[in-house]
Amino acid sequence: MTDHVRPAPLRTEENDGFWTAAAEGRLAVQRCDACGRWQHPPRAMCPDCHSVALSFADVAGTGVVYSWSLLHHPQHPSFEYPVVAVLVTLDEGPRVLSNLVGVDPADVRIGLPVEVTSAPTAEGDVPVFAIREGRA
Amino acid sequence: MNGSTSIVGVGATEFSKEAGRSETRLAAEAIVAALADAGLTTADVDGLVSFTVDPVEETELVRSLGIPAVRWSSRVPYGGGGSQGMFQHAAAAVLSGAARAVVVYRACRSRSGKRFGRARVAPEPVSGHSGTTAMQWATPFGVLTPASWMSFESTRYMHETGTTSADFGRAVVQFRDYAATNPNAYFAGRPITLDDHQNSRWIAEPAIRLFDCCQETDGAVAMVVTSSDRAADTPAPVQIAAAASVGLFEEEVASNHYRPDLSRFDGTAEMGDSLFRAAGLERADVDVAMIYDAFTPMFFLQLEALGFCGYGEAKDFVADGHLGPTGALPCNTNGGLIGEAYIHGLNLTLEAVRQLRGSSPNQLDDPHVALVSAGRTGVLLRR
Numbered sequence: 036m037t038d039h040v041r042p043a044p045l046r047t048e049e050n051d052g053f054w055t056a057a058a059e060g061r062l063a064v065q066r067c068d069a070c071g072r073w074q075h076p077p078r079a080m081c082p083d084c085h086s087v088a089l090s091f092a093d094v095a096g097t098g099v100v101y102s103w104s105l106l107h108h109p110q111h112p113s114f115e116y117p118v119v120a121v122l123v124t125l126d127e128g129p130r131v132l133s134n135l136v137g138v139d140p141a142d143v144r145i146g147l148p149v150e151v152t153s154a155p156t157a158e159g160d161v162p163v164f165a166i167r168e169g170r171a
Numbered sequence: 172m173n174g175s176t177s178i179v180g181v182g183a184t185e186f187s188k189e190a191g192r193s194e195t196r197l198a199a200e201a202i203v204a205a206l207a208d209a210g211l212t213t214a215d216v217d218g219l220v221s222f223t224v225d226p227v228e229e230t231e232l233v234r235s236l237g238i239p240a241v242r243w244s245s246r247v248p249y250g251g252g253g254s255q256g257m258f259q260h261a262a263a264a265v266l267s268g269a270a271r272a273v274v275v276y277r278a279c280r281s282r283s284g285k286r287f288g289r290a291r292v293a294p295e296p297v298s299g300h301s302g303t304t305a306m307q308w309a310t311p312f313g314v315l316t317p318a319s320w321m322s323f324e325s326t327r328y329m330h331e332t333g334t335t336s337a338d339f340g341r342a343v344v345q346f347r348d349y350a351a352t353n354p355n356a357y358f359a360g361r362p363i364t365l366d367d368h369q370n371s372r373w374i375a376e377p378a379i380r381l382f383d384c385c386q387e388t389d390g391a392v393a394m395v396v397t398s399s400d401r402a403a404d405t406p407a408p409v410q411i412a413a414a415a416s417v418g419l420f421e422e423e424v425a426s427n428h429y430r431p432d433l434s435r436f437d438g439t440a441e442m443g444d445s446l447f448r449a450a451g452l453e454r455a456d457v458d459v460a461m462i463y464d465a466f467t468p469m470f471f472l473q474l475e476a477l478g479f480c481g482y483g484e485a486k487d488f489v490a491d492g493h494l495g496p497t498g499a500l501p502c503n504t505n506g507g508l509i510g511e512a513y514i515h516g517l518n519l520t521l522e523a524v525r526q527l528r529g530s531s532p533n534q535l536d537d538p539h540v541a542l543v544s545a546g547r548t549g550v551l552l553r554r
């Protein structure tokens with residue numbers, strides 16, 4: 036597996052809290068302290084109430100596959116192919132882009148229940164997803 | 172805006188896989204051709220509009236062309252999705268009196284230079300005001316190219332509508348038929364069958380095969396926009412009946428991953444409504460359409476969003492032959508971005524002008540109204 040080391044996330048002032056939590060093995064999504072709005076991608080201000088008091092709060096880490104794709108080409112040495120790419124709708128509402136791991140690509144489908152796990156990069160873990168056992 | 176500005180000149184370099192010269196020179200060559208086509212000179216030009224992602228330094232361009240004075244400059248964000256927004260900027264400049272004649276241009280070496288389709292780990296979290304924030308969210312997950320970013324809405328669309336890869340393939344066969352008889356096209360003389368499409372390898376399964384992808388291209392296209400009053404003195408003007416741009420909350424270009432329903436292009440629907448309302452035209456008035464086919468699924472979503480058929484009905488519209496020369500809505504008669512070239516959408520506008528002038532390599536019978544959609548931006552042209 037050392038042949039395929041994921042590139043580290045590209046950090047910004049807005050997304051840093053997401054990747055910092057991920058590096059600690061937590062999936063945390065930005066939430067507005069004032070009105071409770073969950074939002075992803077994270078941003079500079081709450082678009083509902085314009086509060087700038089925003090925190091990254093842990094989520095349950097469960098959700099369902101909203102869409103998916105098996106990426107065959109082009110290939111980059113950091114990854115194994117096909118890359119199983121997914122958009123996951125979290126139970127809290129926001130949608131996140133990630134990978135489905137430990138799955139036969141033929142089994143990927145919309146609506147699949149998934150739960151978060153972690154995968155290493157060159158600098159800390161990132162959240163990826165696995166099929167939620169007993170729920171598929 | 173309705174009809175009060177016109178495209179009076181168009182120019183382009185050859186489209187190739189290796190231009191062998193700089194983007195600045197490609198742009199200058201296309202602009203000189205467009206001015207000659209309009210019967211104008213650089214002394215008539217006082218406005219310049221391009222893409223935020225275009226690599227040409229305007230100062231170098233002006234220095235090469237010898238434009239005496241520039242009174243309007245702007246650049247449109249959103250990459251190719253913003254391509255038709257250049258006409259909105261140009262028309263606004265002319266109508267406001269800020270400039271008399273505006274050149275719009277796009278020059279790229281997307282094949283011999285930095286290729287869109289190459290797998291690379293992005294060095295920056297966002298890309299040049301392209302409307303795409305995907306890098307920061309997609310890079311650690313191997314989602315590295317436009318085809319992969321756009322694959323999510325494509326898969327969801329297939330899921331919701333029952334559209335298949337073969338349905339996409341029928342549109343590609345038509346585009347390649349048009350390209351086959353277009354000498355400017357990369358795929359000139361090379362039509363394909365549906366089997367050829369279905370046997371082409373997966374790029375992003377289950378939506379995008381190799382033959383669903385546009386052609387990374389070296390080349391440039393330029394056009395000249397001025398008032399319709401001045402256009403009356405030029406050889407072959409085409410009126411800008413309307414130009415529109417709509418970007419919705421949470422919508423992105425290419426990496427459109429966060430809108431509530433990814434199987435619909437809500438923004439394109441609003442953009443289309445804006446166009447028809449501003450022009451005072453109906454869908455049925457459109458004789459020919461150029462619709463941004465970076466990847467085939469994007470064509471299907473726009474066709475539906477623009478109201479040329481209902482949601483989920485693009486596959487039937489295509490299968491019934493409506494994109495062809497005798498269909499209800501001939502589309503991408505240059506072969507599209509898939510069959511002709513990918514000058515980031517501006518070659519679609521070029522073909523729309525050719526159709527209205529009667530000079531397309533696949534000329535239709537006397538078209539009067541052409542629509543160009545780049546998803547986020549669009550124009551209605553009329554003669």
Ligand SMILES: [Zn+2]
Binds near residue numbers: 072082
């Ligand atoms: Zn709030």
